[in-house]
Amino acid sequence: MTVLPLRPDLAGCEPYGAPELDVPVRLNVNENPYPPSPAVVSDIAQAVARAAAGLNRYPDRDFPELRAALADYLAVESGVRLSWEQIWAANGSNEVMLHVLQAFGGPERTCLSFTPTYSMYPEYARDTLTRYVTCPRRDDFTLDVDAVTEAIKRERPAVIILASPNNPTGTALPLDDVVAILEAARECGPAGVAGTDGTRDTHCVVVIDEAYGEFRRPGVPSALELLGRTDASGGARYPHLAIARTMSKAFGMAGLRLGYLAASQELVDMLRIVRLPYHLSAVTQATALAALSHRDELMSQVASLRAERDGLVDWLRQQGWTAYDSDANFVLFGPFADREAVWQGLLDRGVLIRVVGPDGYLRVCVGTPAEMERFRNALIAVTKEDHV
Numbered sequence: 001m002t003v004l005p006l007r008p009d010l011a012g013c014e015p016y017g018a019p020e021l022d023v024p025v026r027l028n029v030n031e032n033p034y035p036p037s038p039a040v041v042s043d044i045a046q047a048v049a050r051a052a053a054g055l056n057r058y059p060d061r062d063f064p065e066l067r068a069a070l071a072d073y074l075a076v077e078s079g080v081r082l083s084w085e086q087i088w089a090a091n092g093s094n095e096v097m098l099h100v101l102q103a104f105g106g107p108e109r110t111c112l113s114f115t116p117t118y119s120m121y122p123e124y125a126r127d128t129l130t131r132y133v134t135c136p137r138r139d140d141f142t143l144d145v146d147a148v149t150e151a152i153k154r155e156r157p158a159v160i161i162l163a164s165p166n167n168p169t170g171t172a173l174p175l176d177d178v179v180a181i182l183e184a185a186r187e188c189g190p191a192g193v194a195g196t197d198g199t200r201d202t203h204c205v206v207v208i209d210e211a212y213g214e215f216r217r218p219g220v221p222s223a224l225e226l227l228g229r230t231d232a233s234g235g236a237r238y239p240h241l242a243i244a245r246t247m248s249k250a251f252g253m254a255g256l257r258l259g260y261l262a263a264s265q266e267l268v269d270m271l272r273i274v275r276l277p278y279h280l281s282a283v284t285q286a287t288a289l290a291a292l293s294h295r296d297e298l299m300s301q302v303a304s305l306r307a308e309r310d311g312l313v314d315w316l317r318q319q320g321w322t323a324y325d326s327d328a329n330f331v332l333f334g335p336f337a338d339r340e341a342v343w344q345g346l347l348d349r350g351v352l353i354r355v356v357g358p359d360g361y362l363r364v365c366v367g368t369p370a371e372m373e374r375f376r377n378a379l380i381a382v383t384k385e386d387h388v
């Protein structure tokens with residue numbers, strides 16, 4: 001019996017996280033399998049050494065240099081030029097999203113999302129005492145925009161979170177759907193809350209979580225281009241749109257913990273209210289800046305990872321399984337009568353993947369060609385030898 005006053009709603013909860021197992025082939029948390037080159041490592045080490053010489057001081061609270069470098073990166077990656085004031089960053093996009101829920105969620109407020117989706121969303125909501133409501137996606141994991149509109153009207157959420165590409169399904173949202181949802185979100189925020197002009201209801205904040213955005217297939221747009229759109233008076237057409245990105249995936253910097261968000265300056269300034277002072281350490285800022293200066297090299301494997309992913313989808317289908325089209329660096333496949341047994345059989349053969357998503361399905365992340373060969377061989381062995 002504990003004597004500690006844990007919040008009653010946290011009683012019995014376990015800390016979130018996939019099993020961290022030391023096995024030869026780790027394909028369970030959607031990392032980039034390629035480590036940084038010695039040249040990148042050396043530049044980062046020098047940048048960290050320079051930062052270390054000033055560690056007696058607190059870091060820059062607003063870090064304009066890093067935000068400008070992230071804006072430059074987005075301009076190259078998505079062709080959308082944003083100001084540094086439109087960028088926010090924190091320790092992983094997990095923390096960025098927590099800032100969003102801290103600023104806009106809270107008691108008596110609702111966060112709406114669409115399942116199956118990333119399993120941290122309910123945790124951000126829980127931790128900020130925000131009500132978390134979900135609606136199902138269609139069977140192919142796309143969104144039924146009419147149903148989304150209905151849900152928005154019914155729930156009047158403060159925050160809507162849409163992962164695109166979605167985890168664990170790999171599904172990207174068409175821009176038309178995002179636009180329709182942004183329009184439905186206008187003046188449909190928490191009931192009875194006056195907007196900034198003192199008379200109208202607020203808009204719901206719509207977060208498009210593009211953690212896997214760089215892996216999207218050619219022709220699949222990023223919602224970033226909507227941030228550039230203006231209304232008749234020249235203001236932001238979608239002041240309630242936020243796009244979350246991360247350096248953890250395509251960028252190959254999961255260990256750095258640097259996530260970021262692009263939005264209207266008004267929205268970003270509201271996130272600044274809830275951040276802890278100096279939340280982004282000087283070492284993190286220096287490392288991220290050094291890594292961003294090598295963006296071409298760090299991103300050079302994205303094309304081959306995409307090709308490997310498409311090959312994996314084809315291969316899984318040839319074996320007779322269902323594998324969903326993916327715009328991310330992972331593939332959802334199945335169904336298996338006993339997915340836990342398949343997962344365990346793969347693990348016994350040195351390959352760690354993830355049990356997540358709809359019943360019977362598993363998610364595998366794209367690794368190096370050698371890792372994928374090992375995965376394919378192990379999967380065949382599991383299904384033939386273990387009869388699962």
Ligand SMILES: Cc1ncc(COP(=O)(O)O)c(C=O)c1O
Nearest residue numbers: 092093094118167211246248259
């Ligand atoms: C959809 C989605 N969003 C956000 C994240 C969190 O990424 P980060 O490492 O930036 O916190 C993940 C991580 O797996 C993810 O799958």
